[in-house]
Amino acid sequence: MDKNQVSSATTPDHIVPFARSVLSLLSIWPALQLSFENSSRRSEQSVLISELATELVGAFLDCEPNQTPETEELEDFLLGWIFGTLDVRIEDESEISISNELIGLWKEWSDWTGTVEMAYQQEGTLIHRIERQAERKRVNGAKVEATIIDEGIISGEENESDNDDNQMKVDPNPNLSPRARAPSPVVDEDGFTLVTKHSHRH
Numbered sequence: 001m002d003k004n005q006v007s008s009a010t011t012p013d014h015i016v017p018f019a020r021s022v023l024s025l026l027s028i029w030p031a032l033q034l035s036f037e038n039s040s041r042r043s044e045q046s047v048l049i050s051e052l053a054t055e056l057v058g059a060f061l062d063c064e065p066n067q068t069p070e071t072e073e074l075e076d077f078l079l080g081w082i083f084g085t086l087d088v089r090i091e092d093e094s095e096i097s098i099s100n101e102l103i104g105l106w107k108e109w110s111d112w113t114g115t116v117e118m119a120y121q122q123e124g125t126l127i128h129r130i131e132r133q134a135e136r137k138r139v140n141g142a143k144v145e146a147t148i149i150d151e152g153i154i155s156g157e158e159n160e161s162d163n164d165d166n167q168m169k170v171d172p173n174p175n176l177s178p179r180a181r182a183p184s185p186v187v188d189e190d191g192f193t194l195v196t197k198h199s200h201r202h
Contacts, residue, residue, distance in 0.1 A: 024134035074099035
């Protein structure tokens with residue numbers, strides 16, 4: 001049998017939209033964005049995120065039919081990739097929710113019988129929520145970039161979106177007291193940057 005025929009027969013029809021959802025999910029993961037900001041490889045962010053998404057999609061393709069990777073395996077992979085690629089340790093445990101959402105996206109796309117566009121518009125689904133958040137982030141990012149280019153500053157009057165945890169606020173006042181300034185990144189004894197929560201879970 002022709003190799004292309006084998007590939008076509010074993011590759012799920014939803015693999016392309018699933019891959020897009022993976023990219024969207026990674027784009028709205030705050031800890032990953034912060035990891036890039038604290039890494040010397042920040043300029044490679046787009047390429048590296050694409051590589052990470054490819055690895056994640058491959059992990060699902062390598063599973064038996066109707067199976068998914070174990071949540072713990074995805075968690076360990078995400079932590080290992082960020083540490084190995086960016087020299088950053090994530091300690092906010094957000095890899096747990098990201099792993100669960102990856103599995104949720106795969107299951108929703110596997111069960112979806114409508115068109116791709118219908119999936120993006122179907123309210124109440126993980127697919128819809130992730131795509132909506134990613135699109136909102138892209139739009140807000142474009143607005144901020146346009147403001148920087150046109151005015152040389154970031155306006156504090158950007159439109160705020162409901163529940164948008166990814167919106168960046170920049171205070172142009174250079175005379176902040178040390179107490180009011182954001183804390184510096186935490187570096188462990190091995191010289192690696194730590195990404196932590198503002199408040200720890202108990």
